[in-house]
Amino acid sequence: MKKYIIPVLAAALACVACNQADKFQYGKSVILMTGAEESPLSKDRILADAIPITYNFSVSATDLVSQDTKVYLSIDSMAVVNYNKLNGTSYVSVPRNTVLLNNEYAVLKAGTAQSANASVTLIDNSFIEEGVNYVIPVTAAGSDGKEMDIL
Numbered sequence: 001m002k003k004y005i006i007p008v009l010a011a012a013l014a015c016v017a018c019n020q021a022d023k024f025q026y027g028k029s030v031i032l033m034t035g036a037e038e039s040p041l042s043k044d045r046i047l048a049d050a051i052p053i054t055y056n057f058s059v060s061a062t063d064l065v066s067q068d069t070k071v072y073l074s075i076d077s078m079a080v081v082n083y084n085k086l087n088g089t090s091y092v093s094v095p096r097n098t099v100l101l102n103n104e105y106a107v108l109k110a111g112t113a114q115s116a117n118a119s120v121t122l123i124d125n126s127f128i129e130e131g132v133n134y135v136i137p138v139t140a141a142g143s144d145g146k147e148m149d150i151l
Helices: 077-087
Strands: 030-034 053-061 069-075 099-101 105-108 118-122 138-143
Touching (some): 069 099
Antiparallel strands (some): 069 105, 099 118
16 A cells, blocks of 8 residues: 655745744744745655655745844654644654754854755655644744844
């Protein structure tokens, strides 16, 4: 029997990072996860037997940064739990030992508002169950910049 990863959403990697509407303040500059819509997770079903699979994403700011800013990345399964509670969804985080975070951080270069691509790689598909919507919960854990908060 073939196994499939069912696509989660257009912004599957970033969905857990953009769930803080209560923290949004109009006109305030922030840093957020972006670029997941370019990831294969947003396309038609992916044959899970084609391992490893690398997914690209980026980090963006809502304004230009004035200095090089490192945004530290992490995989946070609890972000999926919180997202599900707030949105009435039932996404499942991939097991931590099945995915590699290929970049410790992404850099927003001075005078820009988007980082180069960072990526995660799915290295094991043995956990996949048909009909389950999986998420690789990459989050922006913090930054070395002082001018913008993480959304």
